[in-house]
Amino acid sequence: MGAPQSRLYETAVGLKQRGWDVLVVTAMPNYPTGKIFDRYSGKLLMQDKVDGIDILRYALYASNSRKSLPRIISMISFSVMVMFSLVRLRQFKPDYVFTESPPLTLGLSGLILARLCGARHVMNVSDLWPLSAYKLGAISKGFIYNRLEGLERYLYKNSYACTGQSQQIVSQLAESGSRYAHLYRNGVDVSRFDDQRPEPTPKHTRKLRIVYAGLLGVAQGILDLCRNINFAELGVEFHIYGEGAEKTELETFLLQHSNRATYLHQSVKRNEVPITIMQYDATIIPLIKPIFGAIPSKIYEAMAAGLPIIFTGGGEGAEIVQEYRTGWVCEPADYFAISNMVRQISAMEQEELDIIRENCILAARQVFNRETQIERLNEFLLNAN
Numbered sequence: 001m002g003a004p005q006s007r008l009y010e011t012a013v014g015l016k017q018r019g020w021d022v023l024v025v026t027a028m029p030n031y032p033t034g035k036i037f038d039r040y041s042g043k044l045l046m047q048d049k050v051d052g053i054d055i056l057r058y059a060l061y062a063s064n065s066r067k068s069l070p071r072i073i074s075m076i077s078f079s080v081m082v083m084f085s086l087v088r089l090r091q092f093k094p095d096y097v098f099t100e101s102p103p104l105t106l107g108l109s110g111l112i113l114a115r116l117c118g119a120r121h122v123m124n125v126s127d128l129w130p131l132s133a134y135k136l137g138a139i140s141k142g143f144i145y146n147r148l149e150g151l152e153r154y155l156y157k158n159s160y161a162c163t164g165q166s167q168q169i170v171s172q173l174a175e176s177g178s179r180y181a182h183l184y185r186n187g188v189d190v191s192r193f194d195d196q197r198p199e200p201t202p203k204h205t206r207k208l209r210i211v212y213a214g215l216l217g218v219a220q221g222i223l224d225l226c227r228n229i230n231f232a233e234l235g236v237e238f239h240i241y242g243e244g245a246e247k248t249e250l251e252t253f254l255l256q257h258s259n260r261a262t263y264l265h266q267s268v269k270r271n272e273v274p275i276t277i278m279q280y281d282a283t284i285i286p287l288i289k290p291i292f293g294a295i296p297s298k299i300y301e302a303m304a305a306g307l308p309i310i311f312t313g314g315g316e317g318a319e320i321v322q323e324y325r326t327g328w329v330c331e332p333a334d335y336f337a338i339s340n341m342v343r344q345i346s347a348m349e350q351e352e353l354d355i356i357r358e359n360c361i362l363a364a365r366q367v368f369n370r371e372t373q374i375e376r377l378n379e380f381l382l383n384a385n
Contacts, residue, residue: 002031002032002215003126003186003296003297003298004100004126005031005270006189006270006297007186007187007297007370008024008100009050010189010370010374011374011377012024012053013051013053014370014371014374014375014378015374015377015378016051016052016053018374018375018378020378021092022053022054023053023054023055023056023088023089023092023094024053024054024055024056025055025056025058025082025085025088025089026055026056026057026058027057027058027059027060027062027078027081028040028041028043028046028057028058028059028060028062029057030060030062031064032064032215032216032217032242032243032244032267033064033243034062034063034064034065034245035062036059036062040057043057043059044058044059044081045057045058045059045084056085056088058078058081058082058084058085059077059081060074060077060078060081061073061074061077062074064217064244064245065245066218066245068133068139074103075102075103075104075105075106076103076105078103078106079103079105079106079108079109080109082106082109082110082113083109083112083113085113086113086116086117089113089116089117090116090117092117093117093118094114094117094119095119095120096114096119096120096121096122096160096381097110097111097113097114097117097119097120097121097122098110098122098124099111099121099122099123099124100124100126101123101124101125101126101127101129101155102126102127102129102132103129104129104130104148104151104152104155105151107123107151107155107159108151108155110123111123111155111158111159114160120160120161120384121158121159121160122159122160122161122162122163122381123155123156123159123161123162123163124162124163124164124165124184125162125163125164125165125169125173125293126165127169127291127293127294128152128169128172128292128293129148129152130145130148130149130152131292132291132292132293132294135289135290135291135292152176153176153177156173156176156177156178157176157177157178157179159178159179160179160180160384161178161179161180161181161182161380161384162178162180162181162182163181163182163183163184163377164181164182164183164184164293165184165185165186165293165295166183166185166293166294166295166316167183167316168292168293168315168316169293170182170183172292172293180380180384182376182377182380184373184376184377185295185300185368185373186295186297186300186370186373187300187368187369187370187372187373188297188300188301188303188304188364188368188369188370189304189369189370189371190304190361190364190365190369190370192271192273192274192304193274193278193301193304193305193306193364195274196274196275196278197274197278197306198275198278198279207235207236207237207261207346208235208236208237208281208282208342208345208346209236209237209239209279209280209281209282210231210236210237210238210239210280210281210282210283210284210310210342211238211239211240211241211277211280211282211283211284211307212238212239212240212241212242212283212284212285212286213240213241213242213268213273213276213277213283213298213301214241214242214285214296214298215242215243215244216240216242216243216244216245216246216247216250217244217245217246218245218246218288219287219288219291220244220246220286220287220288221286221287221288221332221333222240222242222246222250222286223246223249223250223253224288224333225284225286225335225338226238226240226250226253226254226257226260226262227253228335229335229338229339229342230260230261231260231261231262231342232259232260232261234339234342234343234346235343235346236261236342236346237261237262237263238261238262238263238284239262239263239265239280240262240263240264240265241265241266241267241268241276241277242267243267247264250264251264273301274301274304274305277301277302277305277307278305278306278307280307281307281308281353282307282308282309282310282327282345282353283298283302283305283307283308283309283310284309284310284311284312284338285298285299285302285309285310285311285312285313285317286311286312286313286332287312287313287314287317287332288332288333289314289332289333290313290314290315290332291313291315292315293315293316294313294315294316294317295315295316295317295320296313296317299311299317299320299321299326300364300368302326302327302360303324303326303360303361303363303364303368304360304361304364304365305360306357306358306360306361307357307360308326308327308328308345308353308356308357308360309321309326309327309328309360310327310328310330310338310341310342310345311327311328311329311330312329312330312331312332312333312334312338313332314331314332324359324360324362324363324367325356325359326356326359326360326363327356327360328341328345
């Protein structure tokens with residue numbers, strides 16, 4: 001469950017299908033609840049095999065707290081534990097060690113392990129950390145921020161290559177001294193949606209139904225969205241699927257305001273996401289403020305699902321929605337504008353929505369297809385100097 005998890009899983013499978021031997025070193029499953037799943041609880045190391053890929057899972061201090069200290073401890077704990085994989089990695093004899101960041105400290109672990117194994121280190125940058133944490137108010141500028149920023153630049157310069165999920169990130173990587181900076185978007189496995197695509201139900205037969213499926217965290221601001229917009233007054237329904245730090249508060253709020261046509265559902269498994277979200281008419285993808293380089297992967301899944309997008313995150317994500325005509329853009333946290341946009345969409349003719357829906361599916365298939373992204377990564381690794 002989660003965008004990086006889906007991308008990394010499909011990347012591992014895709015590279016294995018292209019002839020690579022793949023070994024995954026990861027933490028005990030705990031996302032998004034911040035609690036290690038029962039099957040893995042109390043263990044320091046577990047070995048798994050998924051789709052023919054060997055997986056080493058190490059213990060960590062798990063947390064999804066809003067406070068920065070527990071999150072930092074969680075990141076550091078896994079960054080230390082992962083070093084115990086050295087013996088297994090030396091037996092594996094990797095050509096590349098591919099590390100996901102954030103957490104930034106894991107990049108240092110990956111770089112050390114790569115050097116000890118005689119491998120090239122490739123650092124994937126999903127968010128420019130600590131900049132993203134600063135923009136979200138999770139950390140302030142000062143001694144710790146400066147040390148993390150220094151570590152960030154050190155990793156960019158000393159890794160063999162860096163990959164990034166957006167053009168903004170890739171440009172920043174190049175400016176920060178990365179030897180090779182490769183654009184590797186989250187993308188989406190369109191086949192997961194094509195295999196389950198239902199016949200759309202005409203909107204005129206019922207109320208417009210909007211869905212959000214994803215992390216219920218501080219950066220997304222779903223709780224504030226529900227507090228500030230009464231969807232019942234707009235004549236639409238808003239359906240929410242997900243887990244995260246804000247879920248308990250959101251449950252409490254919706255119990256106290258049950259007449260706002262906003263419904264919180266149980267989270268769904270990864271393989272259930274396509275059929276779940278494709279039963280709706282549109283999706284809203286919010287961020288509380290623009291984060292440089294950040295593009296919510298929900299944009300790509302919405303496209304594959306044929307869901308017109310109401311995007312309120314700014315930045316490159318907004319540019320993508322506008323360029324490919326896959327929805328509408330509002331300023332982050334501008335609830336008056338978002339309300340007006342929802343009202344306008346509700347009044348649209350079915351033909352107008354169908355055009356946007358087709359734009360979504362076309363963009364997902366031709367531009368943001370994950371198979372295309374994996375093949376480009378494969379060629380990049382094979383042709384490295």
